[in-house]
Amino acid sequence: MPGKRGARTFLDHLPEDIIDGILIRLPPKDVGRCRVVCALWRNVTSTPEFMLEHRRRQPPLPIVDGDGRPASLVVVRDAGARTTSQQLWPFLPGFEHRKDEVRLRCTCDGFTIIARSGHFYICNPVTRKQALLPLPGSRLGFRTIVIALYMHHPTREYRVLWVSGSQLFLESSLYVLTVGSDKPRHVKFRTPTVLSAYMEWKLVEALILYPPIQHRGSLHWCAADAKKITGDGEDIIVFDTEAESFRWMRSPDLLIQPDVHHVGNLLNMQEALAFSVVMLSTLDVWVMQDYEANIWAFKYRIDLPTVEKSRQLNLTSLKRKRMTPLDTTVSWFDQIAMFNDRELLIQFNRNRVLRCDIDGNVLGMVKIGKKQYCMVLTGHRLQESMIPIPCHEIQQEDDEPPFSVTRNI
Template identity: 25%
Template structure:
């Protein structure tokens, strides 16, 4: 790119702007016409999102009681802890899924209403109601068993998935599994039905990972991963490392690592990080083995939420911890100061910033 007398080369300016937080970037765009032009280019948007993927964070929804409005706390390994607001939605919502800087939120007072928003740019889209909702209901409480959000930054497209066991009004559930998929390009829902005998715990529902164009969940008992290909609406079962399946006393948690599926295995004394090196042949590799001796008292209640090659974020009942993988140091990032009714891991999501126009 060109350079101008008395100014930095355009490429240097782009590299600097690409490392700003989203809010600071939008302020920087107003400084001059050159910065606005450079930061609006497709190349810059792609670069910004690539840089942002290397800085995974944790978003935690904290509330004193179910009746009160919750607050969003963002723990960032680079910039510390900050608070985010979803007040631009003009609704009381619960965060149901997170992917590549976007959040899928459901309305608390109005069931069946969903939003997809970018909390950094404060843009959002109100999803149309599905026609299927008046004649079927998800079992057992009217809410979807699984809520997933898949966001493809390269083509600026997202999908929302609502899936669960359903029953026709007035009848018992019949064992079929209904899946509704929202497509941001068409602004419409599509439906397909399959038979599923899998069960998902509350923690499994939050642990959804979007890689290779598919959403992935752990089944209860951590027997395997269930994935949904969003391109062809096909479910697939993916095997876990043998040690994760057959070794007693382990807990497994599904996360992402550099665009790959990753499973973090927690035992009484160790945390093992596995990554899937070959998605088609389902080949796993042990990436790291971490002693939990110095946080022994917290081990029963720690849940890995997000990670990079450099660190792992974990949530406990009252704290957000970060483990620095190179220095082998543990650090408390955030602690609840009041008596929150739910443990932090129950409402914690992996998060990263991005430039995505979702409206």
């Protein structure tokens, strides 16, 4: 077997497009290692075309928040027969974690925006780069929250959608700002009727609390009670990232009794827009059949008793019985995230996450750290990328990074 130098020399004699085809199939970390092998490999993997195509091939990974006990923002990835996880930003040594200290605000194209101590940082976990995100000053007594990051395709610029508001956001305004700029543009909701201050606050609250689903060049939020606000049955807020304007869509027409508690959430499923309805004992999933006509089709239902029975069988197998006791019964569902076209993650009992297939068969519990006390599906997903941060030049070399990256757990 030839040594490493011999193998590299052999590959160096291959046409550049073949080398490109080999390297583009590697995971992001391996591509990073290959960049230090030789100048040719570094040049091949550093072109915008390579990085864009490489990112496009990466799966969108669900992010779980352990609230610092002991792990915080963690991506959940598939590792064959079992699920592994990688913590994105453990806290700095000696840093005493407080619940509201660090928050993931949004993700897009491998970038994340993190809020910490009133500041916002745009980060790339793969390249381990981060930069302070400059935002224009707010009025006295107002505060700023970034609610979305997206690419404006006509200009190829990354832009943020953010809200500036008073305490509790009873008075607020929405703005668009190019990453690295300090010149915002004001945008407004479009509604059939004039809204009261309270109704406007309810809509802004939905943008702040729930991460948007990016689909067909638009951002989508499901706003609770929005049908009562708009007056015409539309309850999905849509932000067109090209026109940079708001519009509305309808969620599926569900036959649910008014007194039955349920929670609706948007999610991506096989590059389609999907809608999940979580009730105490069932979880229904609908898929957008015709986006332009706003037609939904029922996909499948998962029953809680089926999941609990499968979970007990999974955990009492001879292989797992000693390792994982039956200490928690699935009492209710909270929310879900699609792992791939046949599997999903389900948060239950507020603080546990399991992985199962679309028939309700449990494949295992998600573990993000030893003695994990809290697990919350954030609704955010990370599609790993090697694309440089668009405003990285604003970060000085001697700036103390707000986060560090650790190895797989």
